[in-house]
Amino acid sequence: MIKSKPFPAISDNQKLVADDFKRFSQTFRHILLRKVPTAQNVRFIFNEEELKTLFGKGESVDDLVALFRSVSNRSVEGRGIYHDYLMIPFDLTEETTVVALFSRVDPLFNKRVGDDWLSDVRNEVRDHFLLLKQARIDDQTGLFNSSNLYSILDNPLATQPVQLLVVEIPARSGSFQLVASHLHKCVLSLQTCIPEGAITHYLGNFVFAVLIEFQSENNKSKLANSLIAYFKREGFSRIHVGTSCRGRVDSDYVSGKTGRQLIDEAWTASRVATKRGPFSYCDFGLFAHPEKHPLVRPDSNLIRRLRRLWQESEHFCLVHFRSDDAGYSADQIVRPHLKKGTIVASETDLLVYFEGDSRDTILEWTENIVRHCRDIDGNKTVSAGVSCFPYSDFKKSEIPHNCLKALAHAAFFGDAGVALFDAVSLNISGDIYFSDGDLVKAVKEYKRGLKCDKINVNLHNSLGVTLALMGRFASAENCFEEALKLDEKSFMALYNLGLGELDSDRKVKAIAYFKRALACVVEEGMDESVLENDLKRQIGILASETGDCQMALDYLLPWHQTCEVTRLAEGVAYYIGKSYFALCQPMKAMEWLQRALRSYEYDDRAMHLLGQVYFEEEEGDDIALSLCQKSAELDPDNCVYRLDLAKIQLHCNMLPEAIGNLKQSLKSLELRTESQLFLAQSYLKIGQHKRALNWFNKVKSVNGANSDLYDNLKLCLTG
Known part of the structure; x- marks a missing residue:
């Protein structure tokens, strides 16, 4: 008999669930208020605690909680009335009821409204709610459309x-x-x-x-x-x-x-x-x-004016002044204080050209001008970027653009900042392009920065990160290794080498790098709230995946306590549950896996493992079967899911279904021996001795986990 296979959809849009009353609360409320126009407001109540929070310690709260309990438990048919409040229940499942609480309802309406009319309104509104959900939710993902x-x-x-x-x-x-x-x-x-x-x-x-x-x-x-x-x-x-x-x-x-x-x-x-x-x-x-863009290239007219000044020069410096507030111009603030240099105005900015002066001399002069302007009026300050020629392999025409990069560098010092263009300026300009998503320009900036300073660890790390995002993983790894040679405690190098090992599926090596990076965070006193917590999370997850479950709990449980209110925290609930399951603590595993499913009800990993917990702890074969079936539907090519589902089906005497899933699990070389043994057992149970013997004879070797099953089958099939 050929059986149909479920279509791999994630969402079920054929019914309302409690979350729908949260996601569409505003629209649902408008629909209800149009049906009960005598009410001034309506809100959805999901549990008694919400009522207590809403009404505080007022005299009416106990009566309202009792009424809510009666309505949600179906002790009161159709509605609940208390003074000018009206409660209408929406039964979603046998265990779940959402109550619409109307407030400031006309008392005459509450007195005269009939149960039949309210029942018709509730059914009509429920259909309206469902149609709205189906129109706004994508069937495959369960997300908004x-x-x-x-x-x-x-x-x-x-x-x-x-x-x-x-x-x-x-x-x-x-x-x-x-x-x-x-x-x-x-x-x-x-x-x-x-x-x-x-x-x-x-x-x-x-x-x-x-x-x-x-x-x-x-x-x-x-x-x-x-x-x-x-x-x-x-x-x-x-x-x-x-x-x-x-x-x-x-x-x-x-x-x-x-x-x-x-x-x-x-x-x-x-x-x-x-x-x-x-x-x-x-x-x-x-x-x-x-x-x-903050680093847009200077206007060609400005370059032509400057070219007349530097055309015959072998050594010059350029200072670019810019106001720290758009409400005034640098030209207005700086020009009155200039007694040397050639002034070149550029809209609201001011550039000053110096011929033959040393870098240090011009930098000191610039700092004095900026400080003097700030001392005169602290509310009107300017910042400045200084660039000189010759420097590294930069052309004369690039110096004005370098001044802009120096200005971006100066911004790190706050208002009235001054910076001389150098390798750090190129690191910062590269970071700006990186933040904008322009990775090609970012790479150019980092590489030019390394020409200026070959031993700059930050530039090696920044270049490596950018190359990795561009898919050039070998070159990126070389950058991180070079950074680590220069500084064996470089956090970014260690962290990114760990990510590289993770990309190559070498999780044990990734853990080692992440642990070294974590030690750097602690030793150097970095921002623990971001870096340390992120590393603890990653180490814990990787430890769970590699089987070191006690290490996983040692990292994930403290991390979860500090981040438990975030979505990211709920994302590790599966790994905590998995670790407890591996450490033979099924009740704790069950608690965390249920938590993972509350966070995302279509998490196939949590479904599968929770089904295993229910099955092994004999908490309900029907629940275990349902969970494992759903996980296999969500990931139909997962051979582990197929094999574990088949074991439960065998236990429930669903032999044809078990055989079908066992044949699917044969695709995995690691699971093939175990699948063959269970196929032999399945055919033996349905009385097909020859087929059972055929599958048993295909088993070439058996590991310790299957030795009992192998011995029992050998006894039954070969005597």
């Missing part, structure tokens, strides 16, 4: 600044099931690393849209770069991110955009990102308006 994205972006009441990230995570070519498995992994990873408050949508073809409140120009690349770093660590081969913003008060070109325009811009930026490397990012604002 493009219709929901347009609804948010084109809402006339939405006035807050927003940033849209279009994230493409291409799959390697393969079967439909492999592609579906990749999509599932993408969703799980996004759910883990996207910050609270961000809204994730699936647009199709492995393209996601993340909508988040826009914070500032300085932080606009932060989420994109953290996404890229996270997905690279998780073993994905490619990710491209394009961003666009709307509603920035300081940028006219982003205000008044429609939702379609915002999506088109972010999509265009993501197409540019695909050309920048396997792990890449592009912001549409900088791509479409390069003149706004």
Whole structure:
């Protein structure tokens, strides 16, 4: 008999769940208030604690809690009334009920409304809720779809600044099931690393849209770069991110955009990102308006004016003054105090040319001018970048651009900063291009910086990170090894060498590098809240995956206590549960695996392992069977899932189903012997002695774990 196979969809849009009343709470509330117009407000209550928090210690709270208990337990049919409050239950499952609490309802309405009318309203509203969910949720991923994205972006009441990230995570070519498995992994990873408050949508073809409140120009690349770093660590081969913003008060070109325009811009930026490397990012604002970039090349007219000055010169310096506030110009502040040098004005900035003076002399002069301007009026300060010729292999025409890089360097010192262009300036300019997603320009800056200072550890590390994102892993590894030769306690070199070992699936070596990097964090007193916690998490996860489960718990449990309110923290619940299971602590394993599933209900790893715990602890064969079946549906090519599901089916006398899964698990060389033994046992149970003997004879050798089964089968089949 041929049995159908389940379609590999993640989400089930055919019913309402409790989370729907949270995700669509505002829309659901509007629908209900239109049906009960005499109420002033309605909110959804999920448990008694919410009621107690909502009403505090008022006299009515105990009565309302008792009424909520009666309504949610179905002790009261259809509704619950208390003064001007009305409760209408929505039964989702036998265990789950969400109660709509109406407040300030007309008492006459509460008195006269009929149960039949309320029942009809509830059924009509429930159908409306379900249709809304089906229209706004993607079937395959369970995420919001493009219709929901347009609804948010084109809402006339939405006035807050927003940033849209279009994230493409291409799959390697393969079967439909492999592609579906990749999509599932993408969703799980996004759910883990996207910050609270961000809204994730699936647009199709492995393209996601993340909508988040826009914070500032300085932080606009932060989420994109953290996404890229996270997905690279998780073993994905490619990710491209394009961003666009709307509603920035300081940028006219982003205000008044429609939702379609915002999506088109972010999509265009993501197409540019695909050309920048396997792990890449592009912001549409900088791509479409390069003149706004802080390191935009100086105007050609300015270069021509300066060329007349340096044409015959063998040695000169150039100082670029810029105001620290757009409300005034550097020209106004600095010009009155200049008694030497040739002045070259550039819009609101001021450049001063010096012929023949030494670098140290000009740097000291510049610092005095900047300090003098600050002393006169502390509210009107200027910063300055100094660049001299000759320096390294730079041409004369590059000196004005080097001044801009020195200005970016000076910005690290705050207002009234001064910096002389050097290798550090090139590291900073490279970091600016890196943050913008322009990896090619970043590499050029880092390489030129190393020409100026071959023993600069930071430049070696920065170049290595950028090359790794471009897929040039061998060159990146050479950079990190060179940095480690220069400084054996270089945190970035150790950390990135660990990531390199992780990319090559050498997890034990990765742990060793990460431990050395962690020791550097502690010794050097770095920012523990970021670096130390991230390393502890990675070491703990890798320890769990390599079988050192006690080490995993030693790292993950303290880490989880410090980060338990974040989504990232819930992402390690599976590894903690897995470690407890391996250490023969099934009850603790069950607790953490259930927690992992509450965080993401389609986590196939947690489903599978929780099913094993239920089965081995005899907590319910039906639950174990259901969990393992669902995990195999989510990842149908996972041979471990197939084998473990078959064992439970054998126990439940579901022999044809078990045989089908055992044959699927034969694809794995590591599991083949065990699968053959269980196939022999299955055919023996259904009375097909010849087939059972045939599968038994295929077993070439047996390990200790299967020795009892082997001996029993040998006794039954060969006497």
